[in-house]
Amino acid sequence: MINPQTQASYNELENLAQLDKPIPGQSLTNDPDKPLPFEQATVHTELSPAIDDLLVRLCEPEIFHGIVGALADGLPVGEMAEQILFEGFAQGQYNPDLMLLLVEPTMYILIALADMADVEPRIDDEDDEEDSKEQLSHIEQAIEKAKDTFVPSEIPAEIKSKVEKLTENIAPPSPSLLSKEE
Secondary structure, three states, rough: OOHHHHHHHHHHHHHHHHHHOOOOOOHHOOOOOOHHHHHHOOOOHHHHHHHHHHHHHHHOOOOOOHHHHHHHHHHHHHHHHHHHHHHHHHHOOOHHHHHHHHHHHHHHHHHHHHHHOOOOOOOOOOHHHHHHHHOOOHHHHHHHHHHHHHOOOOOOOHHHHHHHHHHHHOOOOOOOOOOOOO
């Protein structure tokens, strides 16, 4: 007779083997002539140029409209900042240390973009704050710390003026024929 514990372990192992995950050490076998973006030297090493580049990228019309739409739908600013910064890290824009330094300026930029579009952004996710505090990673802890010191009404004039300058030629998206009228 088959031991149920052994059979369950075997089934779990079989399920893990079917997942499409890299083998440990597989990155060491990648072609050194074609490194992945995060395996190369980062594009930005200083905070100010990284903020300027991030601001320019976020003010591109298609990205701007996506950000404003997501903020209008209630996506918290902290979560959006986390997604934007992690994507920049994965593309090799900056290292983890610079990514953590960019958390607060990114949140200010997102608040300023929402302000330009007359959208009231959510700063944090009140629903599952108590449960998620135990599971926060290092970047999420940095976002939480930035939320504590973050005052949305005090957007730095430098960031606000840059956002206004870069978004003055962006027209608001026209409503879809299928969208609900408010």
